[in-house]
Amino acid sequence: MKTEPRVVEPSEWDEWYGKVVLAFGGVAAAPEHTELIREITEFDRTLGVWDGAECVATAASFSFRMSVPGGALAPTAGVSMVSVAATHRRRGILSAMMRSQLDDVRERGEPLAVLLASEPAIYGRFGYGAASRQLRADIDTARVTLSVPEGTDAIRLRKAEPDEVLADIEAVYARQLPGRPGLIARLPEWDRLQILDTPADRSGASPLQCVLAERDGEVVGYALYRVKPSWEESGPNGTVALQDLQAVEPQGHAALMRYLFGIDLTSTVSMSSRPVDDPWQHLVSDPRRCALRSWDGLYIRPVEVGAALAARTYRAPVDVVLEVEDAFCPWNAGRWRLSGDADGASCERTTDRADLALSVRELGTVYLGGFPLRGLADAGRVRELSPGALAAASLAFGSDVAPWGPHNF
Structure with missing residues (x-):
């Protein structure tokens, strides 16, 4: 063949x-x-x-x-x-x-390729690096309480059918894009995939439900979820399975979480794909009863190193020469001078002496700012060739907001 x-x-x-x-x-x-x-x-x-x-x-x-x-x-x-x-x-x-x-x-x-790996061991040899993590949690709402910020009571909550408020859901999602690395802009028809609801999708839970958070008539957040009922001799212990929650302000986020905590006949809020800096973690009374754990999320592959590094900004000024190894896409191999700051960046070929040496896989890992270059250097995956270059570049590549990839594809 x-x-x-x-x-x-x-x-x-x-x-x-x-x-x-x-x-x-x-x-x-x-x-x-x-x-x-x-x-x-x-x-x-x-x-x-x-x-x-x-x-x-x-x-x-x-x-x-x-x-x-x-x-x-x-x-x-x-x-x-x-x-x-x-x-x-x-x-x-x-x-x-x-x-x-x-x-x-x-x-x-x-300049970039991204994937969600079903088997992570496969993709490293093709230059993909694990660039984000996702949070999983099973919150014991019978024992954990929330301390919500001032102004939360001003948020109005409204139940709605997901397909009837899809435009509102997508508008909130779109407002999140600039502030969260890793979010993917919706293509036509992909919005329907996010709310697709068939019996096969439910695993014994309810049809997909939606609640909107509104302030002065404006939708400022939403939650998509299912309820899976369960009973013990001592009473009900159902689970709220959160599919997605987005909010553009702290009060909207807190109001939605408080709503999920209070759904009748349930004692657990379960979530499997949240950002590792999800703000509800600072509202709960007992994080130990939230069964927190994390897992790998987005895998990033710089396809054109120069264009990829120039597409983003940097948390601190940086001027560094990178010696990049890329056996699978050899057009990326060699030295690149990255110069940039919070306003923009350039990345061009150079013959200057290298400051840091790494493979394209490590560039993918640090690209969204979710993992520090310093950590990769401590693991032997990045080599510092000029004293001080590692600390400066590690700071510059960082992000104040954790990358997150909730968009399924």
Whole structure:
């Protein structure tokens, strides 16, 4: 067989997507979900490898714009649905797809690629670095109380059907983009995917519910959630499963959390994808009863190092020469002078002496400001070649707001 990936034709999509489903466990999604995935598919960015009439490998990407430190929305390829059939492993198929995909991303002028890894061990060798973490929590609302900020009682809460207030939900989400690295601007039809609600999506919980937070008639926040009822001999102990919560002000956030804490017949608020600096952590009476833990989130791959580093701003002035290693995308290898501050940056080729040496994977890890260069140096992943360069660059690359990637793709 030939291992060269090729673009999938619309007539081949059912076969192609069937192999995606099989690779991720084989449980078919609801017809509504499958149809929506087809609608948002960018066929010229959808790849397959075929062995005769059988599709044996898949990969896709989407034309996103992602918020980076400083608030700009950088063109970014959203990589998704990558799979190789178990019958066709160790033949170089995955490497061929990654090669084809990254070459295409470069040709499109997108300086970054991003993915959510189902198996993190796969992507480091292709230059992707873990750039954010996500917070998980199961809050014991029978024992944990909230101390809300002054003015919270001025917020009005209103229940609504998610599809009827989708425009309000999306407006709040859009207002968050400049202030949170890692957020992805919605493409057409992707808003529908965020509120898709079929019995298969519920896992025994209620249909998707929505509550809006309003101040003087303006929507300032929302929460999307499900309730999963449960009973013990001592009484009800249901769970509120939070899908998404966004708010543009502290009082709106606190009012929504207080509402979730007070839903009848429940004793747990469970969340699986929140920013690690989520503000409710400073409102709870007992963080030990919140079962906090974190896991890896966004994986970032600088496709064009110069353009990627120039797309963001820097927390402190920086002027540093980076010696970059990139075996998979050799056009990035070599020395780059990064100069920038909070107002903007440039990153150009140079022959000057290097101050720091690292691989493109480490650049991906620190790109959104969620991990310090200092930590990577302590792990032996970054080498300081000029005294003082590490401290200055580590400060500059940081972000006051933790990166977060709640947008599923």
